Amino acid sequence: MGLNTVEQVRRVFRVVAGFTFLIAGVVMLITPGPGWLVIFLGLGLLAAEFVWARRLMDRIKREGCRVKDTVLGKAEKEKAPETEETEVVAAEEPPSGH
DSSP states (O other), X not given: OHXXXXXXXXXXXXXXXXXXXXXXXXXXXXXXXXXXXXXHHXXXXXXXXXXXXXXXHHHHHHHHHHHHHHHHHHHHHXXXXXXXXXXXXXXXXXXXXX
């Protein structure tokens, strides 16, 4: 009986803290503060209790990875041609006979 009550208190705490962080994060989007970080923290707490929050967190992670791959992929593609051109120019130059 005591363990069941402790678990219920933990669940209520997670839900209250999660929604509190969500609201505080939204407020911090318009005022100074780490709004997105607090929103993600709130969603993380709520994801332990609600399926909709877990799905939202999974989608955010997927989209974040997609954006990261897109940004880093473009950066690597921009660097690659410069490296190849430098190697081609170095190979075409005749060796110095000094």
